[in-house]
Amino acid sequence: MLFQLASKGLFVALLACVIVWSSRDPNKYRKLVWVTMFLTFDVIMFGAFTRLTDSGLGCPDWPGCYGHANPLQALEHIRAAEALMPDGPVTVMKAWVEMIHRYLAMGIGVLIIAIVVIAWRFWLQSGRTLTRFSPRYPMLLLFFVCVQGAFGAWTVTMKLQPIIVTIHLLLGMALLGMLTWVGARQKDHPFVDARALTLRTPALLALVLLSMQIALGGWVSTNYAALACSDFPLCHGALVPQMDFEHGFTLWRELGKTAGGDYLPFDALTAIHWTHRMFALAVVAVLGWTAWKALSIPGLRTTARGVLAALVLQIVIGIATVSLKWPLALAVAHNGCAALLVLLLVMLNYKARIPSPSGQNREPYQIDLRSSAASKDKA
Structure with missing residues (x-):
């Protein structure tokens, strides 16, 4: 089950990476950060939809759905729960809403791991001189997304306890803000x-x-x-x-x-x-x-x-x-x-x-992840 769940998160991340690699932006690292930020914004919106449709317990266990990687495999359990409580928190539709939310969140986790790896790579290749690629911010992002994942699990296992759900929301907003800050560091502003x-x-x-x-x-x-x-x-x-x-x-x-x-x-x-x-x-x-x-x-x-x-x-x-x-x-x-x-x-x-x-006090580098190293713009 865990392998199947991980593959779905990886699939979401790969779709995002297709957008990054097909972009004309030569700084693929910057593009990756902004695409991850956009996906995080979407997950916050979808998380609101999940909460407002009362789908938070559509799959009442974690990380899977009745021990399976998707609601199709757990259909028998979902149907049984729905028969007992037709208007309850478990229905086929709510199970899909909750699991899609989890798949998207896992995709963000994979993308942030990629951001961390790439930041370390370019920072070390530059002799630790390119401050905009300093890994301290990506590492903080990785820490935050792990904490956010833990609160996502507690949201389900603690049956939507209000303080846990509220902190889960705040951490999502904080992650969005941090990705915005990291993305802003990659751009020369007017x-x-x-x-x-x-x-x-x-x-x-x-x-x-x-x-x-x-x-x-x-x-x-x-x-x-x-x-x-x-x-x-x-x-x-x-x-x-x-x-x-x-x-x-x-x-x-x-x-x-x-x-x-x-x-x-x-x-x-x-x-x-x-x-x-x-x-x-x-x-x-x-x-x-x-x-x-x-x-x-x-x-x-x-x-x-x-x-x-x-x-x-x-x-x-x-x-x-x-x-x-x-x-x-x-x-x-x-x-x-x-x-x-x-x-x-x-x-x-x-x-x-x-x-x-x-550009003052900022490194004039253009980064293309398809190349093996950073190329310095002499302009």
Whole structure:
């Protein structure tokens, strides 16, 4: 079974490598990083789809499905579980959704291993002088993807315990951000004005607040509190409704239960949803102000416009999601837009730390993985 699972992850990675090798970009290492980042973004979106369709336990064991590498081989077990609970967490469709999510995640793991190997190769070939190929960042990526895999396993074995699922989401977003940072290191960016130095603290604060909001959003989703406030902008017709923060924000507990084992009261779900909604006001204010400030700095304007556009889109999707009673497509898009904001804010933070002309203090190397060594561009 493990060999069959590994072959599926390898197949996903090979498809990504075909895109890399067929690209006209001479820097195949850079292309590999960006393709891996794009696949990670897709897996975050598909992970949201998995969670929102209640498919997280479509295969209630790990890493396989009832001890098999795919749902076809486990069809007898799935049918039996579905017959006992027709509306339960195990169905043929949910099993496929969960296993496809795992296959894609394994493919990312294989690609990150490739990034690590290639980074070490070029770094050593350069006599350890090419800092952009320093293996410390790829090694950190490898560590993170291993931790992420462990939390993916615990998500299933601990039966969707909310804190585990939320951390799983945060680690996925962190992996996306780290891949964005590694990819940014492989590119010579346009001139960034020295005023970008003044944006370092605001950009970092914006990223921290966004991470906290994503954690709150994950807590809403994993506790199924999305419809706890079904009206907008009020909640149950009040600005401050009746809420139970103690039970709502007890972190270590089973899904739908209090720490004492009782069913989670509805007021706790209201507290979870209301907190996410109110904290969004602070996030919008800080992100909007940071992006607006970045608009006046050469070299940051394109990224700042992207942040503002994504922020407006996220606000519209968030309001529409509540107003339209949480349609699946909008809920998935809400997660995807959050991932897009992570990507853009990481890029903004990176650019704010390189206030120098394009190429200054950067190695002018073009890397082609089809060649045996790095070739230096004398231009």
